[in-house]
Amino acid sequence: MSFSQAAAMGTVYQTAHFALIERAQYAPGETVLVTGASGGVGLAAVQLAKALGATVLAGVSSPEKAEVARAGGADHIIDLAAVDLKESVRAQVREATDGRGADVVLDPVGGEVFEASLRALAWQGRIVVIGFTAGNIPAVKTNYLLVKNISVTGLHLNTYFAREPARVQRIQEELFDLFLEGKIEPRVMKAFPMERFAEALKTIQERRVWGKIVLTTGRDTK
DSSP states (O other): OOHHHHHHHHHHHHHHHIIIIIISOOOTTOEEEEESTTSHHHHHHHHHHHHTTOEEEEEESSHHHHHHHHHTTOSEEEETTSSSHHHHHHHHHHHHTTTOOEEEEEESSOHHHHHHHHHTEEEEEEEEEOOOTTSOOOOOOHHHHHHHTOEEEEOOTHHHHHHOHHHHHHHHHHHHHHHHTTSOOOOEEEEEEGGGHHHHHHHHHTTOOSSEEEEEOSOOOO
16 A cells, blocks of 8 residues: 555544444445545545445546546436535435435435435435535424434544544454455545645645545655
């Protein structure tokens, strides 16, 4: 593994693993919808879910991001730029799942995407709140949870480092094994020299990043 790949692996694969296995209680063969599927956590989640036997639906907002998600192993693309998001996401997910809906949603986006994804869940589905890259924190109508027997849960990875470091280490070892087996691969969009950090941050601010960007020190050996 190159230093750049190692930097790109970082916490994003740990986040994806804890979200999918620990919080969503994923079972092999289930259907998993990942929103923001071309981003760091999103693309890691697509790869991991596929590696663990899921049918993966990738929620993205452009054709370019769709290509990144497909390369990561996505089985179906869900257009998050469509008109009337609440209805369109549910319709797209139902079409991809023969009308059943998604068993699991991993959502690092929030806002309207969360609300639309909630409606796309199957009976007894689970959605994991990972972040709010859309900038808006959504509210949940609990009657909807009751009617469909669905669950909403959250993940804040940093608390695991403090409370259960041995589990974090074990999961990281599992992720390394998946890497060695060729089932996951950290995707580096671009490596910037450290002195160009402002340019790297601007790329993130302008939402032009897929996968990860990294800063290099000039001392990388491979």
